[in-house]
Amino acid sequence: MAQRRSSRVPRSRLRDSVGLLTKAAAWFAAHPDLWFAILSACWVGLLYRHVIGAAFVYDDVPQISKNAALSSWHSVFGYFRSAVPFNSDFRGFGGFFYRPLFWVSLALDRALWGLDARGFHGTNLVLHWANGLLAFLLLKRLRVSALVAAAVPLLWLGLPINAEVVAWISGRSISLAVLFLWTGLFCGECYLRSNGAVALIAYAMASLGSLLSHEIGILTLPMMWLVLYSANASRRRWFALSGVGVAVDALYLGLRYFAGAHISSGVASSVSSGVSVFVESGVTFWKYVGWVVLPLRMSVERSTDVPTHSSALALAAALIGILALLIALQLLRKKMPEVVFGLAWLGIALAPFCGIVPIYQGMAERYAYLAALGLVLAVVVFLFHLERRPRLLMVCVVILWVGWGAMRLNARVLDWREEIPLYTSSLEATPRSSALLYNLGVAFAEAGDASAAADYYQRAIGLNPHYTSAIINLGNVFEHQGNYSQAADLYRRAIALDARDPDAWVNLGNVYLQLNLTEDAKDAYEKALALRSNDVEAMINLGAAQQRAGNFSGAEQAYRRAIAADPHQAPAYCDLGALFLQLGDAEAAREQLTKALGQDAGYAPAYFNLGAVYEQTGRRDLAAEMYRKALEIQPDYQRARAGVDRMQREIRP
Numbered sequence: 001m002a003q004r005r006s007s008r009v010p011r012s013r014l015r016d017s018v019g020l021l022t023k024a025a026a027w028f029a030a031h032p033d034l035w036f037a038i039l040s041a042c043w044v045g046l047l048y049r050h051v052i053g054a055a056f057v058y059d060d061v062p063q064i065s066k067n068a069a070l071s072s073w074h075s076v077f078g079y080f081r082s083a084v085p086f087n088s089d090f091r092g093f094g095g096f097f098y099r100p101l102f103w104v105s106l107a108l109d110r111a112l113w114g115l116d117a118r119g120f121h122g123t124n125l126v127l128h129w130a131n132g133l134l135a136f137l138l139l140k141r142l143r144v145s146a147l148v149a150a151a152v153p154l155l156w157l158g159l160p161i162n163a164e165v166v167a168w169i170s171g172r173s174i175s176l177a178v179l180f181l182w183t184g185l186f187c188g189e190c191y192l193r194s195n196g197a198v199a200l201i202a203y204a205m206a207s208l209g210s211l212l213s214h215e216i217g218i219l220t221l222p223m224m225w226l227v228l229y230s231a232n233a234s235r236r237r238w239f240a241l242s243g244v245g246v247a248v249d250a251l252y253l254g255l256r257y258f259a260g261a262h263i264s265s266g267v268a269s270s271v272s273s274g275v276s277v278f279v280e281s282g283v284t285f286w287k288y289v290g291w292v293v294l295p296l297r298m299s300v301e302r303s304t305d306v307p308t309h310s311s312a313l314a315l316a317a318a319l320i321g322i323l324a325l326l327i328a329l330q331l332l333r334k335k336m337p338e339v340v341f342g343l344a345w346l347g348i349a350l351a352p353f354c355g356i357v358p359i360y361q362g363m364a365e366r367y368a369y370l371a372a373l374g375l376v377l378a379v380v381v382f383l384f385h386l387e388r389r390p391r392l393l394m395v396c397v398v399i400l401w402v403g404w405g406a407m408r409l410n411a412r413v414l415d416w417r418e419e420i421p422l423y424t425s426s427l428e429a430t431p432r433s434s435a436l437l438y439n440l441g442v443a444f445a446e447a448g449d450a451s452a453a454a455d456y457y458q459r460a461i462g463l464n465p466h467y468t469s470a471i472i473n474l475g476n477v478f479e480h481q482g483n484y485s486q487a488a489d490l491y492r493r494a495i496a497l498d499a500r501d502p503d504a505w506v507n508l509g510n511v512y513l514q515l516n517l518t519e520d521a522k523d524a525y526e527k528a529l530a531l532r533s534n535d536v537e538a539m540i541n542l543g544a545a546q547q548r549a550g551n552f553s554g555a556e557q558a559y560r561r562a563i564a565a566d567p568h569q570a571p572a573y574c575d576l577g578a579l580f581l582q583l584g585d586a587e588a589a590r591e592q593l594t595k596a597l598g599q600d601a602g603y604a605p606a607y608f609n610l611g612a613v614y615e616q617t618g619r620r621d622l623a624a625e626m627y628r629k630a631l632e633i634q635p636d637y638q639r640a641r642a643g644v645d646r647m648q649r650e651i652r653p
Helices: 011-030 032-047 049-053 060-065 073-080 100-113 117-141 146-157 160-167 169-194 197-211 215-230 235-259 277-293 312-331 337-353 371-385 388-415 419-429 434-446 450-463 468-480 484-497 502-514 518-531 536-548 552-565 570-582 586-599 604-616 620-633 638-651
Strands: 095-097
Touching: 032 049, 032 117, 032 146, 032 388, 049 117, 049 388, 060 100, 060 117, 060 169, 073 100, 100 117, 100 169, 117 146, 117 160, 117 169, 146 371, 160 169, 160 388, 169 197, 169 215, 169 235, 197 215, 197 235, 215 235, 215 337, 277 312, 277 337, 277 371, 312 337, 337 371, 371 388, 388 419, 419 434, 434 450, 434 468, 450 468, 468 484, 468 502, 484 502, 502 518, 502 536, 518 536, 536 552, 536 570, 552 570, 570 586, 570 604, 586 604, 604 620, 604 638, 620 638
Parallel strands: none
Antiparallel strands: none
8 A cells, every 4th residue: 555655845945044134134134225225116016006106297298208308318408407497386476497307307208108108107106116226325334223224215205295196297396306306415424434525516416406306405414414513523624525515506507597597586475465475474484384294185286275365363382393403403402313304404495485485386295205204213213212102102103104105196197197077176175276277278288188178268368367378279179170260369368468379379379260360360370480480370360361363483482481381290391282273283293192191190281281282293093092091081071071072982993
């Protein structure tokens, strides 16, 4: 009878397995940086897993998906020489920003991933994770206990307030700047230990990198001062790092000046209300703290949250709160230095965004990205200083808060996947935001819901009667519906508010062209080109107006001017081909129409006009084929359908 083998594992194998586990545990214990990197990466991936499938939203569309400059390194490096205008939709804010490294990062993603948003989102997640890892490494270097050094970044990585920086691709300018800021502080701390020139040079380069990514980089030097103070650095170290920091800031300001970057001067709400900047800034400060602690409702557009006429009670409460915070810093300075460090970090990081420095949008959740870590540090360290029982209770409260925050973050990340949910949920937090109403109008217009788009544009105009972009887009809705007289009235209203808006003149010219008011159309296009000389649409439509008026040489000149301004414009080649067809030059027409299709193989008018060329030259089979292709691309193309029907009748035996 066969013997049944024992199922017991040999003792030698058990000893080997236990030995391997012991060695692995010892190895991980000896490499805390590695296990923190792995744990934090898993944490970020879990929290932001839904963002990978998100699309380009909000400013991502003009800055990335419709920004042809990102596909050319020559154009990208041009961002080092010139500034970029801020969004003009915010009331009273404007100016130009200078963030060349931000654009370089987008161009790198464009080169790697094309226009696949998943790659861009992946980069944002890596930046956020790297910031948490560098925070952990720096806290360890500052002699914070390993448990606190690990707990603080993990809690910070999961804060819902950070969703805007991480889930919004264009928000990476801040996370990129913070990455360089952490690197600069790390290099500065290395200089304190080694007194090496390499560390000092690295600190300077990282500081400049932070400034060239976002204006928040100006905080690198104040944060370095905080590190120097906490490390009891010698005067020589203070002078060296401060001197380098000031030199880097001066270099950056010089680069900004030559690039033409500046901030609008008409922003200081606290000054206009007659209230001291300090007290009004206190209200803003506590608003930011409230968003970090209790992000009940979140919004991508917070310009309407800027305190303008705060009540006396709110101003008094803010002032008392600031004074209490300053007293706490003084009292805890020796007993709980890490708590003081965290609160000082919070105050320094928020100071520029509390109305002290004019900001084009006024307030935004992303501005709390760096500051929030200081608040988390203060809370965590304070917990460790409590007695055992109250500490246990507060730890339970913090765990519940973290769990609630994770659910809140998950919901916000889902909002960021598409534009309409993002704007709708944001509108619940800031219902008087005309910019959000305008963006909802744009989103519904692109989705083909003209009625909803018109409603949101009208609501935006109701809140801000001077909102020219909303007025123009409402005119566009009426124009597409064939209501040309009402569209023209809206365009003229926009021009009355801002006669230097070229889009209003172009759209008004388009309406005049539809109404066969050729001379008025030409005048509108010429005014648009006087304001924006490289406006290709104005050039093409001016050519159409000239052609309709019988000025064929003027039309040809306008079309060729458009091609010279942008050789990749299929409509310019197409309209030039149609002009040659009208003049009876079939070969020249075919050449230009072929070029149009070379630029855009899905441009239906080019196929239609090419069909007309073949029909004119007696090649009816090819003409029918071109008309069919135009109809396949654009099923409601009536002239193409008529051409197909006509060819079928003529070809049929």
